[in-house]
Amino acid sequence: MRSGTFGIVRNLSKIFNQDVSLEIFRRMCLVRYFESGIIRAVKEGTFAYPLYLSSGQEAIAAAMSLVIPEFMIFAQHRCHATYLSFGGDPVKLREELFGLPGGTSGGRAGSNCIQCHENNIAMYGHHGLIGENVPLAVGAALGCGKPTVCFFGDGAAEEDYVFAAMGFAVSHKLPVLFVCEDNNLSILTTVDTRRSWSMTNVATALGMPGIDITDDPWTVFRRTQELKNNLPAFLNIYTCRANWHVGTGTDGPPEWDRYSMVKQELGKIGLEEQVQEIEKETQIQMEKLWDQEQLQILSGK
Amino acid sequence: MGPRTVADTIREITKRHLTQNNGLLLGESISAVGWVNNTVPNCPGIVELPMTDVAGAGIAVGTALVGRRPIFVIRFQDFLILNGSPLIFYAAKVKELHGKSAPVFVRAIAAEGLGPVHSGILHSIFMHFPGFRVCSPMTPKEYEEIWEDFMTNDVPMIVSEHRMSYSNTQEMKDVIVENADITLYAISSVRFEVIKATEMLKRDGIKCNIVHIVWLKPFAITNRLIEPLLQSKRGIVIDPGHEIAGASQSIAYELNQATGCSVKALGLYDRTKCLCPPFQNKAPDAGRICETAKEVLQNERNLVVA
Numbered sequence: 001m002r003s004g005t006f007g008i009v010r011n012l013s014k015i016f017n018q019d020v021s022l023e024i025f026r027r028m029c030l031v032r033y034f035e036s037g038i039i040r041a042v043k044e045g046t047f048a049y050p051l052y053l054s055s056g057q058e059a060i061a062a063a064m065s066l067v068i069p070e071f072m073i074f075a076q077h078r079c080h081a082t083y084l085s086f087g088g089d090p091v092k093l094r095e096e097l098f099g100l101p102g103g104t105s106g107g108r109a110g111s112n113c114i115q116c117h118e119n120n121i122a123m124y125g126h127h128g129l130i131g132e133n134v135p136l137a138v139g140a141a142l143g144c145g146k147p148t149v150c151f152f153g154d155g156a157a158e159e160d161y162v163f164a165a166m167g168f169a170v171s172h173k174l175p176v177l178f179v180c181e182d183n184n185l186s187i188l189t190t191v192d193t194r195r196s197w198s199m200t201n202v203a204t205a206l207g208m209p210g211i212d213i214t215d216d217p218w219t220v221f222r223r224t225q226e227l228k229n230n231l232p233a234f235l236n237i238y239t240c241r242a243n244w245h246v247g248t249g250t251d252g253p254p255e256w257d258r259y260s261m262v263k264q265e266l267g268k269i270g271l272e273e274q275v276q277e278i279e280k281e282t283q284i285q286m287e288k289l290w291d292q293e294q295l296q297i298l299s300g301k
Numbered sequence: 302m303g304p305r306t307v308a309d310t311i312r313e314i315t316k317r318h319l320t321q322n323n324g325l326l327l328g329e330s331i332s333a334v335g336w337v338n339n340t341v342p343n344c345p346g347i348v349e350l351p352m353t354d355v356a357g358a359g360i361a362v363g364t365a366l367v368g369r370r371p372i373f374v375i376r377f378q379d380f381l382i383l384n385g386s387p388l389i390f391y392a393a394k395v396k397e398l399h400g401k402s403a404p405v406f407v408r409a410i411a412a413e414g415l416g417p418v419h420s421g422i423l424h425s426i427f428m429h430f431p432g433f434r435v436c437s438p439m440t441p442k443e444y445e446e447i448w449e450d451f452m453t454n455d456v457p458m459i460v461s462e463h464r465m466s467y468s469n470t471q472e473m474k475d476v477i478v479e480n481a482d483i484t485l486y487a488i489s490s491v492r493f494e495v496i497k498a499t500e501m502l503k504r505d506g507i508k509c510n511i512v513h514i515v516w517l518k519p520f521a522i523t524n525r526l527i528e529p530l531l532q533s534k535r536g537i538v539i540d541p542g543h544e545i546a547g548a549s550q551s552i553a554y555e556l557n558q559a560t561g562c563s564v565k566a567l568g569l570y571d572r573t574k575c576l577c578p579p580f581q582n583k584a585p586d587a588g589r590i591c592e593t594a595k596e597v598l599q600n601e602r603n604l605v606v607a
Contacts, residue, residue, distance in 0.1 A: 139361060
C-alpha cells in the first residue's frame, strides 16, 4: 500500500496553474537548502543542540501552505518545513537553532518546538510529547472556532489521546484538518512492526472523511482543497524523511525522493529553466544565511 | 437563604465567568448528579468532555491557548495523574518556552474516605513542576481571592479543593497566643482538624499558634508566617497529602531554613489509602495532630534533660 505513487491524482501537474506549481517548488527548495545549511554547519562543528530535519517530507507543508495559509497551525516535532512553508522567517529559525535571543522562542525551545506568531501566522510550538498537539489543536478550534491544521507522525497517531481528541472534534463538528505525515518510522521501527491497523480506518470509523495518499504535492494540494470545507477530516500522507530521526546523518537512501521527482515533473511540463532559477536563487540566499563566518560569530566560536 | 458557603462562591464565580467573561468550563460528567457538589451553575459555556482524561486535559489547555481562561474540573484529584500530562508538559511550560500563556484554572477536588482512587491529595506533585501556581482555599473569601489572582495572572493554577470545605461559611483567621508552645501550620482539609486539636491541647495545658496556609506555590516566607514560629520556637506543618516529598515536608524545610527553628512535617503515612478501616490512611485528624504536638514537645524536654 505505502508507495511513492499511492493515491496520486494522475496528470495534475499538467493542468495546474504553473505559478502555483513553481511556488510549491520554491517552498520545497527553501526547506531543502535551509537544512543543507544546517547539515554543513553540523559537519563544521557549529551546533551543540539536537536537530529534527524535515528534508524529504517538505512537499506536504509546501503544498498545504498554499491552500490553507490562514489556518491555525499545530505542528509536530519535525516542524522546520511547516514553519518555513507557512511563511516563518528563516533568520529567526536559524537563531532559534543556535539558542539565540532572536530565535522564534528567544532560543529557549529549539528545533522540535518551533512557533510563529507574526505576519498573520498562528503556529503553536510542540513540546516533544508526540501527539500532544492533537488535543491542543482540537481545544484551540473549540475555543475560537478558527480552522486549524494539526500535523503529527505515524508514531504519534498511535497515542490513545489522539483518537480521543479526533473523536471529540467529530462530536463537536470542529474545523480541524488532521494530517499524519507518515514516514513509516518511529525512530527506526516501521509501522507494520508496531500495528496491524490503519489510522485512516480509525478516522473514518470515528465519522470523518479520511484519505491515504502519497506526498505528491499536486495531490496533497488537491485533496486539501477538497477537505478544507468538510472538516474535521484526516489525511494520511506517505512520505520519507531523508535524515535520521534526530541529527543530520542518513539511514541509507530513502524509499523515494520526492524533491527530485517534483523537479523532474516540472521539467516534463516545460518549467526546467524556472526550476533551475529558483534553485539557484534559493541556494544563494541560504548560503548567505549559513555563511561560515557569520555562524562562527553566532556560535561564539 | 443562609450565609454563603464555599460551594455557593464557586458557583457564583463560575456563572460570572461563563456569562460575562466569555469563559468556558470543561470536565467529565459535570451535569451528573449534583452538578459537582452544587458548585457548577446550569448555564451556557459548559463543555462535557468524554471520559478521556489525557485528551480532555489537552482540549482544556487548547482553549486556554486561545484566550478562553477555562475552568477545568477534575472530580477527584487522583485523576490528575492522567490529566497531568498536558498540564505539566504544555500549559506550565508554554510561557517560559514560548512567551505565550495557557491560563487554565484546574479545580482539583479532594475527598476523604472514598478509597484508593477517590481520596487522593496530589497538590504536592504540581508544586514540584515549574510554571504552576498552587493553592488550597477553604473559605469563601479565600476562594474569591485566588480567583482574582487567576484572572490577573496568565499562568495555569492548580486549585486543590476539598469537599469538606464546600459547606463552610466561616473565614479562618490565624490564631496567635502569648507564649505559645508550638505553631501549627495547616493546609487544606486539616485546617478544620487543627482548630479542634488546638482546643484539645489547650485542655492539656499546651498553647498553640495556628497559621493557615492557602498558597503552596509560590510559597512566600512572610512575617505573618515566621513570627509565630520565632516566638514558639517549634512548629508542625500538617497536610492531608502524603508526607514523603510532599507539601508538609517541603514547607517545613522552608520554614526551618528561614528561622532555624525545628519544624516537623505531618501528613499521610507512606501507604495506599484503602477503603475500609483500619487501612484508610486518613488525613491527620485532631487526635493525631495532638499526639504529634505532644511528641515534639516531649522530645525537646528529653533533649534538654539529656
